[in-house]
Amino acid sequence: MTPSTRLDVTFAALADPTRRAILARLASGEASVLELAEPFEMSQPAISKHLKVLERAGLISRGRDGQRRPCRIEAEPLAEATSWLEEYRKFWEGRFQRLDVLLDELKSEAKTLSLALRRLGP
Amino acid sequence: MTSSTLKVTTPTDREIMMTRVFDAPRALVFEALTKPPLLKRWFLGPPGWTLAVCEIDLRVGGAYRYVWRGERGEMGMGGIFKEITAPERIVATEAFDQGWYPGNNAQVTQTLSEQGGKTTLTLRVMYESKDARDMVLKSPMESGVAASYDRLAEFLATQTGR
Numbered sequence: 620m621t622p623s624t625r626l627d628v629t630f631a632a633l634a635d636p637t638r639r640a641i642l643a644r645l646a647s648g649e650a651s652v653l654e655l656a657e658p659f660e661m662s663q664p665a666i667s668k669h670l671k672v673l674e675r676a677g678l679i680s681r682g683r684d685g686q687r688r689p690c691r692i693e694a695e696p697l698a699e700a701t702s703w704l705e706e707y708r709k710f711w712e713g714r715f716q717r718l719d720v721l722l723d724e725l726k727s728e729a730k731t732l733s734l735a736l737r738r739l740g741p
Numbered sequence: 742m743t744s745s746t747l748k749v750t751t752p753t754d755r756e757i758m759m760t761r762v763f764d765a766p767r768a769l770v771f772e773a774l775t776k777p778p779l780l781k782r783w784f785l786g787p788p789g790w791t792l793a794v795c796e797i798d799l800r801v802g803g804a805y806r807y808v809w810r811g812e813r814g815e816m817g818m819g820g821i822f823k824e825i826t827a828p829e830r831i832v833a834t835e836a837f838d839q840g841w842y843p844g845n846n847a848q849v850t851q852t853l854s855e856q857g858g859k860t861t862l863t864l865r866v867m868y869e870s871k872d873a874r875d876m877v878l879k880s881p882m883e884s885g886v887a888a889s890y891d892r893l894a895e896f897l898a899t900q901t902g903r
Contacts, residue, residue: 626875626879627875630751630754630871630875630878631754631871633751634751634753634754634871703878703879704749704750704751704878707749707757707878708747708748708749708759711747711749711759711761712747714783714784714785715747715761715763717782717783717785718763718770718773718783718784719763719764720783721773721779721782721783722763722764722765722769722770722773723764723765725765725769725772725773725779726765726769729769
């Protein structure tokens with residue numbers, strides 16, 4: 620996979636709330652399909668389907684521990700997807716910091732104006 | 742003021758959502774988002790670019806248009822207002838003069854909520870497809886702008902130092 624297609628697969632896998640919840644659960648330690656299915660009120664096959672998507676995206680791996688086959692989170696693709704979000708965030712944060720400055724200026728202008736009006740007042 | 746208050750998330754596979762808190766009342770933030778002389782002071786493009794044209798007809802069915810100008814040319818963008826509830830909600834379409842992502846059409850929803858003199862701005866952009874969303878996400882405006890012009894690689898190298 621090229622870095623760009625790999626990222627597509629990662630984003631697609633992350634687009635689903637159940638899959639994000641599964642990742643959040645796995646961030647605190649490995650778990651079996653049964654353990655993962657429990658809090659979601661979903662059938663085991665439904666959870667398995669989600670796990671397959673996550674596995675294909677490289678976001679999790681499955682152990683070889685007999686029937687249990689515990690799932691583990693894989694940090695690298697997640698970090699890659701986050702870095703794109705971070706670039707996008709930085710661009711907008713630059714803009715919003717200028718908006719912070721403008722808002723501060725507007726607030727102090729408003730204060731000066733109201734002081735001036737008070738002096739002119741009756 | 743911290744510089745890491747902006748949150749960017751992808752709530753669905755066609756959307757980008759940004760949340761940012763501003764230390765100002767909602768009415769003031771709304772002004773800064775909708776009054777051209779104010780937008781020109783902060784809604785800038787990549788470093789060195791200015792918002793040369795900023796026209797806003799703030800009513801449902803009214804149009805807005807922005808043109809950014811830089812050394813390498815200019816980039817225009819505009820759309821139509823679909824919904825306006827001052828000072829709390831604006832829904833508008835968004836398209837670039839030179840489309841640089843599939844469909845070149847998005848719907849932008851801005852929501853403002855105030856609490857204790859601070860305003861939370863939520864900006865939700867919905868694209869026509871997941872492909873379009875991902876392309877925008879992977880090339881924020883800096884590269885989107887440059888894509889229309891020559892020397893993209895050179896430009897990016899000078900901007901990002903890569």
